[in-house]
Amino acid sequence: MKEKKEATETKKLSTRLEWFWFLFPSLLLIVLFFFLPVIITIFVSGTNMSSSTGFNNWKWIGLDNYKMIAIHPETPKHLWLTVKYVAVTLVFFNVGMALVISLITTHISQGAGFFFRALWLLPRITPTVIYVMMWKFLGANAPYGVINQLFVQPLGFTPQDWVPAASFLFIVLVNGYIGASFGMIIFTSAIEAIPKDIMIASLVDGASFMQRVRYVILPYIKWPLLFVTTYQTLSLMTSFEQILVLTNGEFNTEVWSLWAYHRALNNYWGNFQWGFGNALAAVLVVIGIILGIIYMRYFKFGELVQEPKIET
Amino acid sequence: MQVELVNLTKKFMGVTAVNRINIDIKDGEFVAFLGPSGCGKTTTLLMVAGIYKPTEGDILFDGVRVNHLPPKDRDIGMVFQSYALYPHMSVYQNLVFSLMLKKRPKTEMQAEAQRVADIMGIGHLLDRKPGQLSGGQQQRVALGRALIKKPKLLLFDEPLSNLDARLRISMRSEIKKLQNSLGITSIYVTHDQIEAMTMADRIAVIKNGVLQAYTEPEELHDRPRTLFIAEFIGNPPMNLFDVRLEDSGGKMYANLGEGIKLEIPPSRKPKVEPRGSVKMGIRPQDIIIDNNSDLRTEILLIEPMGRDDLIVCRVGNIEIHFLVDPVLKLKRGDSVGLKFDMEKAQFFDTETEKSLLWQ
Structure with a gap:
């Protein structure tokens, strides 16, 4: 009798710990590569640590670094550029272009659709430096560069140094052409997962292509849209390697x-x-968290999450 | 609306899904496309709807060729097996979706929604989402959505297959009544022969993309023109035997082997000269117990079906299925004598599988 009781208690304990072992691998990664770096970041941000103080002579300076950011003359410039860059790249490429490509490639023949999607993946699988070098060749200094040689000069215009002249456009394009493929893959699979009968029903109901997109497809892929928008906002905010290689922050x-x-x-x-x-x-971390919460509220994330199908 | 399919053919990358089908549907008629899955019946329906373009042949609505008319201009309503309601819209929005796309005034949309909601009995559900409805309710909404456009042609793609057996029977008669009272020409695709038999004015039996027969339900049941129809129509399915036809003393006999020889009445003598052995078919309800009969057998299996018991027995290698009244209280192992009602027998050519009686 007593043994039986003990057995059920051990069983209870093991079922209570089961969830932990399921979560453990991802928990480990999140703690090691997200929580710890964030804590270290916040810790170091409270010091005056630099190469002149070294690791030994630093001092706690509280929120002084943050105060400095607040009054720094360059802060508004960088902040505005970042907002502009993230918003424009996100709207026109990472979500907008991704949506357009997936809508078009799911409405043409399968082979052609696959071919165009594969083309759009090229920037992503090309090493960053090589990819950015190609953009540099495109916009290289007058009188060289693909744009100057192939378009500007033959048409009789004055060649110029395109990267400095249109630096903002360049950083948006360079990032956008890579970023679009992520949403493209997610949206394509979401659109193809819409039941065929629903598409037929909307055709019989008389929906034009644009009406179908607006009333049927977009509501159906709301969750992937939220995911891609959130994910790409955060990733655009923190990514800089393409810009580093292209301009190293020059030309504004x-x-x-x-x-x-x-x-x-x-x-x-x-x-x-x-x-x-x-x-x-x-x-950036704080802004990212705030934006994440706003997105989830706006898209009613809670309603998208379903009750678990299996009771524990 | 009168519908005509002329030599309608659809090929998918070289594979013929529908092969030269000819069907004419009268105004107000209820026609079923019946066949096993993958036979091309849904493909034919989708061509009528304008989702697929025919590879060859024509679709005529009231005598006008509509091959390249988009679905929205065809005056059709469609009901699906999966209901295909828009899950993010309320029942009301689902109903008026087609009107909303045409930018009709709100008062008209409300009036029309009320009209079909009354017909379908779904007035109390208008604010719900499809996910909150039962299967039967969803199918009513789907029917309402098809009706709100006042279509001239209704297309049903196995609409009852996802419902439970009881609901299927009540929806069956409901759809039939609705179609009768509204008088809308209808095409009903199904693999369920009972649905087709009970609902349709005429049935088009399709197999491997080829039209096997297009006629009234009784005709299909009593005078099947091919072996396929004989096997497919009727529940429980027809008994089929390989027999040799023998003449002796001016009478014709069907020799089943195992010493069973049945006299064929003049009305059932094959009109076409048969080649060697033929297939004989007889329905389970046309075999009766007669203990004076020389044909004796032992009962192997009894399947109670409520009104009847289906009895399975065997003579040598020949398995025979027949129906008996449950009050007889037969048991496994009982020995019974059988009598075939040869006035109901069917004969088919073994090779061409065509009927030797009805051509």
Whole structure:
């Protein structure tokens, strides 16, 4: 009798711990590569640590780094550029273009659709440096460069240095052409998962292509839309490697994350302000979390989550 | 609306799904397309709807060729097996979707929604989402959505297959009544022969993309023109035997082997000269117990079906299925004598599978 009781208790304990072992692998990754770095970032952002103080002579300076960000003359410039860059790339490419490609390639013949989607994946599978070098060749200095040689000069216009002349357009295009393929894959599979009968029903009901997109397809892929929008906002906010290779922040392309990188790890003066750089990074984390919450509220994330199908 | 399919053919990448089908449907008629899955009946329906374009042949609505008319201009309503309601819209929005796309005034939409909601008895559900409805309710909404456009042609793609057996029977008669009172020409695709038999004015039996027969239900049941129809129509299915036809003393006999020889009455003598052995078919309800008969057998299996018991027995290698009244209280192992009602027998050519009686 007693043994039986003990057995059920051990069983209870093991079922109580079951959830933990299921979560453990992902929990480990999140703790190691997200929570710990965030804590370290916030910790360092409270110090004046830099290459001149080294790791031994730093001091706690509280919120001074954040105060400095608030009054820094360059802050509004970088902030506005980042907002503009994220918004334009997101709307026109990472979500907009992705949606257009997936809508078009799911409405043409399967083979052609597959071919065009494969083309759009090329930028993503090309190494960043090579990919950005290709853009550099496109817009290279007058009189060289593909744009100058093939279009501007034959048409009788004056060749120019395109990257500095249209630096914002270039950073949007360079990132957008990579970013679009992510949403494209997600949206395509979501659109193809819409039951065929629903599509037929909407045709019989008299929906034109645009009406079908608006009233049937978009509501159906609301959840992937939320996911891609959220994910791509956060990833655009923190990605800077293409801009680093293309302009290194020159010609007014220093987005916030690149600013943090330059301050903390790589700048002309050689004094790496780890404390200040980490404070810049921490600001991004906070903005990211706030945006994430807003998105989830706006898209009614709670309604999208279903009750578990199996009771425990 | 009168519908005509002329030599209608559809090929998918070289594979022929529908092969030269000819069907004419009168105004107000209820026609069923019947066949096993993958026979091309839904493909034919989708061509009528304008979703697929025919590879060859014509579709005529009231004598006008509509091959390239888009679905929205065909005056059709469609009901699906999966209901295909828009899950993010309320029942009301589902109903008036087609009107909304045409930018009709709100008062008209409300009036029309009320009209079909009254017909279908779904007035109390207008604010719900499809996910909150039972299968039967969803199918009513789907029917309402098809009716709100006042279509001239209703297309049903196995609409009752997802419903439970009881509901299927009540919806069956409901759809039939509705079609009768509204007088809308209807095409009803199904693999369920009972549905086709009970609802349709005429049935088009399709197999491997080829039209096997297009006629009234009784005709299909009593005078099947091919072996396929004989096997497919009727529940429980027809008994089929390989027999040799023998003449002796001016009379014709069907020799089943195992010593069973049955006299064929003059009315059932094959009109076509048969080649060697033929197939003989007889329905389970046309075999009766007669203990004076020389044909004796032992009962192997009894399947109670409520009104009848289906009895399975065997003579040598020949398995025979027949129906008996449950009051006889037969048991497994009982020995019974059988009598075939040869006035109901069917004969088919073994090779061409065509009927030797009805050509």
